[in-house]
Amino acid sequence: xxxxxxxxxxxxxPHAAATPPADxxxxxxxxxxxxxxxxxxxxxxxxxxxxIAVNPLGGLEDRPFEAALTAAEDAFGARxxxxxxxxxAEHLRGRITDGxxxxxxxxxxxxDAEATLTLGGRQWSLAEVLxxxxxxxxxxxxxxxxxxxxxxxxxxxxxxxxxxxxAKWCSAFLGGDAAGWRLPGRSLGLYGAWRxxxxxxxxxxxxxxxxxxxxxxxxxxxxxxxxxxxxISPSEHRGYLQAHLTCLPGWAGHVRWRAQHxxxxxxxxxxxxxxxxxxxxxxxxxERRSAALPSQAPNAAALQSPAERARTVASVLGTAADASAxxxxxxxxxxxxxxxxxxxxVWLDAxxxxxxxxxxxxxxxxxxxxxxxDASPARPAAQLVCCIxxxxxxxxxxxxxLGAYETFGFAGFFAVAIRFQDLLGGQPSELCPVLxxxxxxxxxxxxAGAERQAARRIAGRRLLSGAEEGxxxxxxxxxxxxxxxxxxxxxAGPVAAAKTLAxxxxxxxxxxxxxxxxxxxxxxxxxxxxxxxxxxxxMAEVALRMMGLTERFGRIVAxxxxxxxTDNNPYGAALExxxxxxxSGGPNARTAAAILNGPDVRERLAAQGIDIPxxxxxxxxxxxxxxxxxxxxxxxxxxxxxxxxxxxxxxxAHAAGELLSAERCATLPGAPKSPTPQEAARHVRARGTDWxxxxxxxxxAGNAAFIVGPRAMTQGVDLGRRAFLHSYAATADPxxxxxxxxLTAPLVVAQWINCQYYFSTVDPExxxxxxxxxxxxxxxxxxxxxxGGDLRRGLPWQSLSDGDRLVxxxxxxxxxxxxxxERIDAIVERNTVLQHLFxxxxxxxxxxxxxxxxxxxxxxxxxxxxxxQEVPAR
Amino acid sequence: MISTGLTKMTxxxxxxxxxxxxxxxxxxxxxxxxxxxxxxxxxxxGHGGYHQGRLLFNEQDTLELLITVVPDDTAGPLLExxxxxxxxxxxxxxxSETYVSRPEYFA
Numbered sequence: 001x002x003x004x005x006x007x008x009x010x011x012x013x014p015h016a017a018a019t020p021p022a023d024x025x026x027x028x029x030x031x032x033x034x035x036x037x038x039x040x041x042x043x044x045x046x047x048x049x050x051x052i053a054v055n056p057l058g059g060l061e062d063r064p065f066e067a068a069l070t071a072a073e074d075a076f077g078a079r080x081x082x083x084x085x086x087x088x089a090e091h092l093r094g095r096i097t098d099g100x101x102x103x104x105x106x107x108x109x110x111x112d113a114e115a116t117l118t119l120g121g122r123q124w125s126l127a128e129v130l131x132x133x134x135x136x137x138x139x140x141x142x143x144x145x146x147x148x149x150x151x152x153x154x155x156x157x158x159x160x161x162x163x164x165x166x167a168k169w170c171s172a173f174l175g176g177d178a179a180g181w182r183l184p185g186r187s188l189g190l191y192g193a194w195r196x197x198x199x200x201x202x203x204x205x206x207x208x209x210x211x212x213x214x215x216x217x218x219x220x221x222x223x224x225x226x227x228x229x230x231x232i233s234p235s236e237h238r239g240y241l242q243a244h245l246t247c248l249p250g251w252a253g254h255v256r257w258r259a260q261h262x263x264x265x266x267x268x269x270x271x272x273x274x275x276x277x278x279x280x281x282x283x284x285x286x287e288r289r290s291a292a293l294p295s296q297a298p299n300a301a302a303l304q305s306p307a308e309r310a311r312t313v314a315s316v317l318g319t320a321a322d323a324s325a326x327x328x329x330x331x332x333x334x335x336x337x338x339x340x341x342x343x344x345x346v347w348l349d350a351x352x353x354x355x356x357x358x359x360x361x362x363x364x365x366x367x368x369x370x371x372x373x374d375a376s377p378a379r380p381a382a383q384l385v386c387c388i389x390x391x392x393x394x395x396x397x398x399x400x401x402l403g404a405y406e407t408f409g410f411a412g413f414f415a416v417a418i419r420f421q422d423l424l425g426g427q428p429s430e431l432c433p434v435l436x437x438x439x440x441x442x443x444x445x446x447x448a449g450a451e452r453q454a455a456r457r458i459a460g461r462r463l464l465s466g467a468e469e470g471x472x473x474x475x476x477x478x479x480x481x482x483x484x485x486x487x488x489x490x491x492a493g494p495v496a497a498a499k500t501l502a503x504x505x506x507x508x509x510x511x512x513x514x515x516x517x518x519x520x521x522x523x524x525x526x527x528x529x530x531x532x533x534x535x536x537x538x539m540a541e542v543a544l545r546m547m548g549l550t551e552r553f554g555r556i557v558a559x560x561x562x563x564x565x566t567d568n569n570p571y572g573a574a575l576e577x578x579x580x581x582x583x584s585g586g587p588n589a590r591t592a593a594a595i596l597n598g599p600d601v602r603e604r605l606a607a608q609g610i611d612i613p614x615x616x617x618x619x620x621x622x623x624x625x626x627x628x629x630x631x632x633x634x635x636x637x638x639x640x641x642x643x644x645x646x647x648x649x650x651x652x653a654h655a656a657g658e659l660l661s662a663e664r665c666a667t668l669p670g671a672p673k674s675p676t677p678q679e680a681a682r683h684v685r686a687r688g689t690d691w692x693x694x695x696x697x698x699x700x701a702g703n704a705a706f707i708v709g710p711r712a713m714t715q716g717v718d719l720g721r722r723a724f725l726h727s728y729a730a731t732a733d734p735x736x737x738x739x740x741x742x743l744t745a746p747l748v749v750a751q752w753i754n755c756q757y758y759f760s761t762v763d764p765e766x767x768x769x770x771x772x773x774x775x776x777x778x779x780x781x782x783x784x785x786x787x788g789g790d791l792r793r794g795l796p797w798q799s800l801s802d803g804d805r806l807v808x809x810x811x812x813x814x815x816x817x818x819x820x821x822e823r824i825d826a827i828v829e830r831n832t833v834l835q836h837l838f839x840x841x842x843x844x845x846x847x848x849x850x851x852x853x854x855x856x857x858x859x860x861x862x863x864x865x866x867x868x869q870e871v872p873a874r
Numbered sequence: 875m876i877s878t879g880l881t882k883m884t885x886x887x888x889x890x891x892x893x894x895x896x897x898x899x900x901x902x903x904x905x906x907x908x909x910x911x912x913x914x915x916x917x918x919x920g921h922g923g924y925h926q927g928r929l930l931f932n933e934q935d936t937l938e939l940l941i942t943v944v945p946d947d948t949a950g951p952l953l954e955x956x957x958x959x960x961x962x963x964x965x966x967x968x969x970s971e972t973y974v975s976r977p978e979y980f981a
Contacts, residue, residue: 022950025905029955032904036897037962220904260896268904411931435932542930737930745931830926832891832964833935 028220031237035267038241041075044260045253045793047781050582051573052434055755055842056249056767056793065812065841066345075246077145078766080344080759082810084139087347091135096350101131103357104349109337117330119314120322126334129313133335134347136316137309140340141302147243150230151278158285162277163248165203167788169194169273170251174258174265175779190255191219191269207284215276223272226279244274249766250791254781303340306332352811352844355704360846360855360866362717363707363816380406382556382649384621385547387412387577387585388724388746389562390703391625394663396725397718398656405652406554407711408547409725411746412561412579414592415543418442418530422587423454423523424461431580431588433749440530442591447522447636460518504682507567507689522636525587527594536595537604543592544610546738548710548729553616556645558653559593560621560630561585564699568691570777571769571796575625575699578749589620590633597637617642621653626688626697628657628664628681657681669695669802694772694798701800701808703757706750706843708742709818713851724750730819730849739819740827743834747815751843754813760794761801761810768794817847821856821863828858880973883980884949887941888956889916890965892934897959902942905952908980910942922964943972945981 020028040059046052055061057080060068069080082090090096105127106113113127151159172183173190185193198204198212216222232240245252245267258265304312310332314320323331338346381404386392388409396407417432423444430438446454531539544550549557563584564575573582580588595601596618605612620633630653638646658677661684665671671683687693705723707714714725726742733739760768769775769792775783782791800808815838817824824847828834837843838858845858846866855866888898895912902910916937917927929936944952949969956967974980 022947025951026954029901029905029951030958032901033897033955033958036894036900036959259900266900415931417931433931435934437933740926741930744926744929744935748932748935830924831929831935832922832925833932 024221024224027224027234028218030234031220031224032268034238035241035271038238038245039252039256039267041071041242042245042249042253042256043793044257045250045782045791046257046434046582047254048570048777048783049573049780051571051576052582053574053578053749053753053756055752056759057755058752061836061840061842063840066342068840069345070341073143074146075242076249076766077143079143079763081348082344082351082762083142084137084344084347087344087351088135090351096347096354098131100350100354100357101134101346102127103353104346105130105338107349107353108346117327117334119317119327119331120319120324122317122319124317126337129317129331129334130338130346132313132316133309133338134343136312137340137343138304138312140343145246147239147246149240149243149247149278150232151282152243152247155282155285158278158281159247161281162274163790164788165201165277166248166251166270166274167784167790168203170255170270170791171778171788174251174254175781189219189269190265191222191272194273195222204281205284208280211280211284212276219266219269219272222276223268226272226275229279229283230275241271241275244271244278247274248790250782250793253793254791306336309335309340348811351809352704352814355809355811356814356844356846357867359705359719359723359814360816363713364855378404379552380404380554382406382558382645382652383408383549383554384558384560384653385410385414385549386560386623387562387579388706388726388750389577389579389625390700390721390724392560392562392623393719393723393725394660394721395560395623395628395630395656398659398663399652400715401659402652402655405649408549408727409711410543410547410727411749412577412585413588414559414561414585415539415546416440416531416588416591416595418588418591420444420587420591423521424458429581429583429587431583431585433579433745434581435745435748440535441526442530442587443526444523444587445526447524450522453519453521454523457518457521464514464517503690503693504686507686510689524634524637525590525594527591527598530591531595533600533604536598536601539592540596540601540605541608541610542738542741543596544605545732546741547727548732549727550610550729550732553612555613555615555617555642556649557596557616557618558621558632558649559589559596559618560623561587561589562623562625564626564688564697565624566626566688566693566696569696570775570783571772571799574795574799575697578753579746584622586620586622586631586633589622593618593620593634594637615641619646623657624688625699627685628661629685630654630657664697667698667802667807694796695802698807699799700753700757703750703754703813704809704811705814705816706747707816708739708747709816713818728817728819730823736819736823736827739817739823740831743815743817743824743827744831747843748833748837751813751837755842756794757800757808758810758812760799761806761808764794764797764800768792768800769796772796772798812841813843815843815845816855817845818849818851819847820849821847824858880975881977882946883943883972883974883977884946885941885943885970885972886949886952886956887939887968887970888960888965889918889937889939889967890960890963892936892938894959894963894965895938895940898940898956901952901955901959902940905944905955906948907942907944907952910940913939913941920966943974943980945977948981 043054043056043058057068057072060071072078072080113125115126116123149159151162173193183193185196188196195215199209201209216225227237252270255265255267255270259267310328311320313331314323314328383406384399385408386396388411392409399405400407413432417436417438418440419428419438420431421428421443432438561584562577563586564572566572566575576582577585602612617638619638622631622633632650658681661680662675662677665675665680665683666673672679675683687696702722707723708726708728710729711727726746728739728742764770769783770785774785776787777783785792828838838845839860846855848855856863857866890898914936915928916939918925925937927936953969960967
């Protein structure tokens, strides 16, 4: 139970000098809720330095996927799937087959797909004529934003000015801190600060500035007045506010995050700033609302009519000349069962079906070999627990190929939601999924006797930080750059050349220097202070049961978090661990290992039926996904009795990393195509330190599946680093609690990541960040494409494609679960979030209870066989 | 039966999913409520079926109960705003009379 006291923001103080009329107070309250409802269309946008993947249409997950795409098209003018020419190109190159299309059509229209109709004396199945329409019908026109503001409809020039003013003031208010200067009056909030300065804004006409002198004190009052001036009635408020929120969804999404995160800006303030600008500029320019506010459907006329579609299909089938008018009408009726705007949904089903059918087929008969977690009674050489991140799949696969190593997948925060303060001090990091708040404070302290080393390291860090801050401070200062160029140009030039031309060597020298200035220090974490014994025992049991590791412990169990170290990469956080809030997971692995090594915790676990042998040691590690190096952490804490095994494991992990590097080089632009593992390792290390490299790694590009089950289910199968792998053993979870946790937390985060990749790929203009080459960073909160405009959302194009070639195949997530079906049903039934994801088509679900069972598909009508019956092509 | 010295006020209890809690809190603030109490991990049975209470690693999709007490003249606008919100959201609201000993804390 939590209790809190609300503190109203300055700009919306509840008690003005005089009590406002009752109707105004009612209007304010109604407006507040309308803003909340309007903003549901908008995903909150985290600052770039802590990049959190989100579904940009997350607020629409209570609707069926296709309905959400239609809403997004109206609101943003955005595309929700690849367009038809792109899908047809995929068909041409064989990525989508005719069989995939037929199967998708059967899924959509049911058994009728096998019915036939006659055209010019020949019989055709409905599936065949619809397939012909998919391949040859005139493509649907590009989406157009239907909900528009008054300014957008009456004066595009003023609409652009409203956007420019919004971007300017948001940038000044929200980005100023990180840029080293603060907007005057910032403590008054976004609206208050703008209100103080608006009438002095020389970029506005004098008449507009005069009006802005007399704005009300409260943002909600200003917004109500402005809506009234524009003639927007209360019943139209929500739609109208939504039109404003979707003009610059990046800035609005970031304000929404601020409102939820720390209240430093509110959407009512943001909207007041926009709508006041609009009403004042329209009024002073003599431009007024000229019409009512109907939603437009500008594309309706451009769609092919059913009759036109019928003629096209008949022509392609070679029956146009012979078909009667009645037959053509019957054909048109059939085609109407798949409206033109829905065709891309069928293409998407086919595109996904191709991948999913093959994946599930591979998992029917896994080529399990070596020591799977439940494949051999022998004790494994060592066990490695990785994050569920798709990149871990490659590491696990290669390590397993090198010996009797067992691997597991678990959310990379290892069930410890911590606020972590490292030895160097500074701002603590919140290391847990954003679905929860960190509840435990953990500090890093030097070991007894290492205090002097620690002091030297801290001093070294301060020296480097001071130099860096001084350099950047001088660079950002008004006159500083001139002096800076004189003072440091002689060294900055050669350094820049080295970073560009010899990135690998430069990185090695820099690491060497850093080790000299900031020598490593043996440390420990204050785990006993951060957690009570009850909490540690609970965390340990939860983690082990969730991953199904409750017996057959090896002597070494490595908990491996991950991070990504790249240079000059504003999107670096997008490559870090999503389960750790977009940061490296090493501290979580260290915390979890310390907990699991505790004798008191093991005693509690034994009482719960989990016997960890006395000679089992949990060791922490971190996988750098840019370089594929696996660094062991807290080695100094490992007993001497385990050092030999630890060395052997480290050697194998190093070799697995090199093999993974070689695999990755095949798809990294500019990488050697057939390198030795050692050459590959050198190459990927150099990429991470190359400040001009726009493709340091592919991150989670390609992600498409989330697999929950024992490793035996997937072992020996090359999943191509496309699947999130969460270990799970149904037998170790009789209550289903572990499965419920997996489906309501790791799956949800994976779906956010999947949707971010998906939408950034299908519409990079609206949902992605565009090309990195023209990005301008705004005070650590985001990037702009060029000098102004909206804060870019989603992922940059270089995270998704190599030029025009898509590296990320935009597919919705397929969840594959091996567990009793009744257990899955019960979990879905009591969790609305899962009903939305599975029931509305945001995530597909396939399951089986036993390895020998066929895969079943979760549908609104219950479990159905996964395999679809194909109509043979004539 | 009410003891002497107590002041009549309105108690509003709202159950919403964790993701909607910031919106309700903002509404409380905008309407002039001076505080609230939050209880997380609420479970229960509603017209939409059983709702799971505490989820181990997801606080956004569990239900939370927010309770506030306001003077009667503040209750009207607050109920208007909550009513608008709950028309489009899952959640329930209970409104009742209550009595407090220190009314200055609530106004």
